[in-house]
Amino acid sequence: MKSTKFTPVPLTKAETDKKWWEIGDFFRRNSLWLLMYCTGCCAIELPPAMTSAYDMERLGMGPMATPRQADILLVSGYLSLKTLRRLIYTYEQMSEPRYVVALGSCPINGGIYHDSHAVINQLDQYIPVDVYVAGCMPNTEAVMNGFVDLMDQIKHKRANGWKKYHENYSWYKANQITSLGEVDVHDEFHE
Amino acid sequence: MIVNILVGIGIALFGFALQTSIGGINRKIVGRLQKRHGPRWYQEFIDIFKLLSKRGISHGWIYDFGVIMALGGIIATAMFMPLTVDIVAFKQFDNFFIFVYLLAVGMLGMAMSASGSGNPWASIGVMRALTTMLAYEVPFLIVALTIINVSDSSSLTAIQAFQQTAGNNWFIIALPLGGLVGVLSLMGMLGKKPFETYIAPAEIASGPMVEYGGKQLGMLFILHEISVFIEVSLFVHLFLGGASNIFIFLIKYFTVYTVVNLISNVNGRFKIDQVVKFFYKWPLLLAIIQAFIAIYLGWVI
Amino acid sequence: MANIEYLLLFLVGSAVISYFLTRLNSFIGSIFTIFATMFVFVSLAAYGFNMNLDTTVSLLPWFSFSQTYLGFFFVIIIAFIYLMVSFFHPYFLDKYPYKNSYNLLFLLSLAGIIGAFYTDHFLQLFFFFEMIIWTTMFLIPQGKSREAAVSYFGFSLTGSVALLIGIFVIYQNVGRFDIQAGLAGISGTTSVFVFVLFMIAALAKLGTFPLHIWLPLAHGNAPHPFSPVLSGALVKLGAFIGILALIKINPIGPVIGAIDLALGQYIIAFIGSLSIVFGTLMAIKEDDAKKLLAYSSMSHGGYILVAFSALNGFAFAGGLYHILAHALASAGAFMAIAAVARATGTTKMKELGGMIHKMPITYLAYLIAIISMAGIPPMGGFISKWLIFQAVIDRGMILIAVAVFFGSVGSFLYVFRPLAALFLGQEFREYKHVKEAPLLMLIPTFIIMGLNIYTGVIPKQIIDFINNIIGENTAFAPVVATTFTVTATYGTLNAGLIALIFGVGVAIAFIIFILMKKSRKVELMDTYTAANFVHDEHLLHYSVDFYAPLERMYEKQSHWMKKFYDALAHKVKEVGKLAKYLFMSNNIGVTLIWILVIIVLLIGVVAL
Known part of the structure; x- marks a missing residue:
């Protein structure tokens, strides 16, 4: 009988794509570039994470200048209606695959601003969030731990927020419009 | 001819691999300098492959065409670059001016693509890059003129061979003022601080690269690595006597890049007009004095 | 056999016919002009290359002609530019106030050109020069401004008066009006005097420092299809006079030991280098695309002067090559700008943006032209600049080298500006209706694109012809060239190889590009704005004061x-x-x- 050990079984297209995707995941989880959207006090935890105390770069992470270049959208702190609109715009500009990490309790439930008329309480109603780092504010170890969690999720193919955004786009859009309202005037002062 | 082209492609590939590794090692060195661990030495490879694997955006055909033209121009330039006296793809055609001007095709492609993205910051970055180029090229070309005049050839292998003949010093020693200008110009060419005004991430959002993500940015990273390879090798061949074998080349290459990187890491950033003023003051003056001394008086150490 | 006399008479005759035809219908008149120019160009090209033109004179008394390689080199370039530009006439003529006379003057000035380069008599040279100046002077004010024509005429007049005095001085000393004999016959103080007078004429026609004021005015305000002729063809008359003075007259003044060059020649090279620097700096500052290209012509005029005054075979060949390369490049660039101006009605860069999406072929034509203009391989401008560099390095002319290199790098800056501000960037809503130029205008665009690449890849035929000129006019050694390579003092340049390798590089890059994931197409307005919403594309277009930090340094x-x-x-x-x-x-x-x-x-x- 002919041995099948050394004759490679031809892979289907889906399987090849999966292989490539896994290889890509290795690169992606080892080179996570951040776009920091820092509107709240949690941002103060990032300098120690980047500099010699915790040295984010040893994990291959680093800050980037624009959403086009970045992999992670790092939302730190509360989001007012004005900033939320800009956050969504920024998120939609990022290249895929893209991940969202939310720092602090504000994006989870509004934190200390939960009863403000201008602040939204749950970020994941508007864009999908992959990792939450809870705490008000979370300390730097927790922030680093959040990033390591994200890497783990990417490795196990659980960081699928960006896919969910495509699949449930109408739901997200409806939420966005409910909160922000339609814009009639298009100029620098509205929208 | 086919063999030559394959050798050329090999050199370009080697240059890419070399500079990407050394760039990674240098990131580690800088990390240690700042009391950090630093990334893995192959981090730059991971970054590039990650970018290539992502799904970016496109702003129209010129945005893509510019990137292809840029990377093509740079690969073509690298294919002409000699590694040592013997390892060169196209013997006697490795003319100095090819490296200066064929490199410009790549830069033109990148500038075109960046402006084609329609982002004003990209245009500002391109403007700054071109202005910086105007600043550092003139002193550098005057020193190159002196070297070509003294060594009587503009072929890089011939210039290497001239320095390696007994009795002749490396040009950094033979033309000390010119060597100094060469180092400064190299820093401008590599876009190292204090001359990295055209990237300026916090000011103009990384300048020409502002709109890039995904494979286009990955290709620009490859372009950047290869162009650093070209510029540093050019310096090694012009000033440091080239190399008689590949190990000497590696040692010299690593030393030059690391030294320049270390200098750059203790500097701030110039404004763009300060860059121009700086290069048109001392380096240009030194370059002219060096040329006078070497060509008219014949004083070459 | 084509006869020069008949060609001249043919041009004068068809000029008159074209006047009446244009009066009838400007389109028919322009088509007639195209065919008349084409006939002249084809007869020149068919017989002139091997010096087979008939120079006998039977109908025009007092005129005498002779053919030289040098004259033919200029004539064929200029006639070619005239032919290419004539394709633009049908689409532009209706806009001009005196459109009937446009074709008449156009053909008459071409007659003047042919006469000027084929004559062997100084007074006839002057006559034809005046003919060119007078015909073109009436063409320029058809554009925007009369002042430009006055300025052009004023500076040209300075040049022609200087030329006329020079001619009389030669006649006084030699007793003949023969060009070759006259220039060879003078010596000593007379030759210095003639040299200075001829150089004034050359500088004025070439539009180099310090006689450059007319250049941006005339180029910028001339009718759009006439600017390519002015820049690509007519300023080259100055180069011709410059060759007569710099090469044909014995070197002027004492020899400077260090660079082994006569003082007179060095001064001209220095003026040339000043012209390069001034032209470059002014071009960087200019906002009008046509004026920008005019200043670039000034800078390239400086290169031509440096090349001819270096008294070196490579430089001489480089200078002639540069005349060809710059004629093609600047004609291509001006024609692209003319096509844009026809579609949008402006040449101001701050009012334009994103034309590439409407006029991609015009954009490509401009791109290829500027690559040549900036001296980047694989285009013609690189070979010529490379040859000039060889001579500058060989002579060790350090101060001139500073200017030469400055101009070469500076040209990247100014040629890029129209590219970024006019063709690239945001697409303006007021130009949404704009369409690509019509087919008849694209024909010359394609031909010039092809020639720009041809001159940069296969230098053999051109260098061979230039070698004929070198042999005819000078004692320099000919330049060695094979099909793809040129050899000079410091090594060999393989233009074909560079183009091939560039192609290989682009192919590799294209493979990388195509293998990776397809990009998502987004709108131009969807750019990174630090998450601000901008709805006006004018606000996202960076084109006013493009090089502001640099300009500020020499504004005063x-x-x-x-x-x-x-x-x-x-x-x-x-x-x-x-x-x-x-x-x-x-x-x-x-x-x-x-x-x-x-x-x-x-x-x-x-x-x-």
Whole structure:
């Protein structure tokens, strides 16, 4: 009988794509570039994470200048209606695959601003969030731990927020419009 | 001819691999300098492959065409670059001016693509890059003129061979003022601080690269690595006597890049007009004095 | 066999016919002009390359012609540019106030060109020069401004007066009007005098420093299809006079030991290098695309002067090659700008943006032209600049090298500006309706694109022809060239190889590009704005004061030359006013004073 050990079984297209995707995941989880959207006090935890105390770069992470270049959208702190609109715009500009990490309790439930008329309480109603780092504010170890969690999720193919955004786009859009309202005037002062 | 082209492609590939590794090692060195661990030495490879694997955006055909033209121009330039006296793809055609001007095709492609993205910051970055180029090229070309005049050839292998003949010093020693200008110009060419005004991430959002993500940015990273390879090798061949074998080349290459990187890491950033003023003051003056001394008086150490 | 005399008469005749045809219908007249120009170009190209033109004269008394390789080199380039530009006429003529005479003057100036380069008689040279100046002077004001024509005429007149005096000085010393014999016959102080006069004529025609003021005015304000002729063809007349003075007259002044070059030649090279620097700096600053290209012509005029004054075979060949390369490049660039101006009605860069999406072929034509203009391989401008560099390095002309390199790198800056501001960037809503140029205008665009690449890849035929010129006019050694390579002092340049390798590089890059994931197409307005919403594309287009930080550094100094000429014009006017006051006054007192002065003088004379 002919041995099948050394004759490679031809892979289907889906399987090849999966292989490539896994290889890509290795690169992606080892080179996570951040776009920091820092509107709240949690941002103060990032300098120690980047500099010699915790040295984010040893994990291959680093800050980037624009959403086009970045992999992670790092939302730190509360989001007012004005900033939320800009956050969504920024998120939609990022290249895929893209991940969202939310720092602090504000994006989870509004934190200390939960009863403000201008602040939204749950970020994941508007864009999908992959990792939450809870705490008000979370300390730097927790922030680093959040990033390591994200890497783990990417490795196990659980960081699928960006896919969910495509699949449930109408739901997200409806939420966005409910909160922000339609814009009639298009100029620098509205929208 | 086919063999030559394959050798050329090999050199370009080697240059890419070399500079990407050394760039990674240098990131580690800088990390240690700042009391950090630093990334893995192959981090730059991971970054590039990650970018290539992502799904970016496109702003129209010129945005893509510019990137292809840029990377093509740079690969073509690298294919002409000699590694040592013997390892060169196209013997006697490795003319100095090819490296200066064929490199410009790549830069033109990148500038075109960046402006084609329609982002004003990209245009500002391109403007700054071109202005910086105007600043550092003139002193550098005057020193190159002196070297070509003294060594009587503009072929890089011939210039290497001239320095390696007994009795002749490396040009950094033979033309000390010119060597100094060469180092400064190299820093401008590599876009190292204090001359990295055209990237300026916090000011103009990384300048020409502002709109890039995904494979286009990955290709620009490859372009950047290869162009650093070209510029540093050019310096090694012009000033440091080239190399008689590949190990000497590696040692010299690593030393030059690391030294320049270390200098750059203790500097701030110039404004763009300060860059121009700086290069048109001392380096240009030194370059002219060096040329006078070497060509008219014949004083070459 | 084509006869020069018949060609001239043919052009004059068809000029008259075209006048009446244009009067009837401007389109038919322009088509006739295209065919007339084409006939002349084809007959020149068919017979001229091997010097087979008939030079006998039967119908035009007092005229005499002879053919030289040098003259033919210029004639064929200029006739080619005329032919290419004539394709633009049908689409532009209707806009001009005196459109009937446009084709007439156009063909007459071509007749002047052919006469000027084929004559062997100094006075006829002057006659044809004047013919060119007078015909073109009436073409320029059809564009935007009469002032431009006045300035052009003023500077040209300076040049022609200098030329005429020079001719008379030669006649006085040699006793002949023959060009070759006349220039060879003078020596000593006379030759210095003639050299200076001829160089003034050359500088004025070439539009180089310090006689450059007319260049941006005339180029910028001339009718759009005439600017390519001015820049690509007519300024090259100055280069021709420059060759006569720099190469044909024995080197002027004592020889500078260090660089082994005569002082007169060095001064001209220095003026050339000043011209390069000034042209580059002014071009970087300019906002009007046509004026920008005009300043670039000034800078390239400087290169041509440096090349011819280096008295070196490679430089001479490089200079001639540069004339060809720059003629093609600048004609291509001006024609692209003309196509844009036809579609949008402006050449101001701050009013334009994103034309590439509407006019991609025009964009490519401009791109290829500027690659050649900036001296980047694989286009013609690289080979010529490379040859000039060889000579500059060989002579060790350090100060001139500073200017030459500065101009070469600076040209990246100014040629990129129209590219970024006019063709790339945001697409303006007011130009949404714009369409690509019509097919008849694209024909010359494609031909010039092809030739720009041809001159940069296969230098053999051109270098061979230039070698004929070198052999005919100088004692320099010919330049060694094979099909793809040129060899000079410091090594060999393989233009074909560079183009091939560039192709290989682009192929590799394209493979990388195509293998990776397809990009998502987004709108131009969807760019990174730090998450701000911007709805006006004008706000996202960076084109005003493009090089502002650099411009600021020489802003104050940039008006010096203009101020100088304004002051000069003012002084001339003052002198004129004084003369008018003294001699043509209505004031009775002044007249009485004159009468008294004359009487006193008469008495004095009589008394003596």
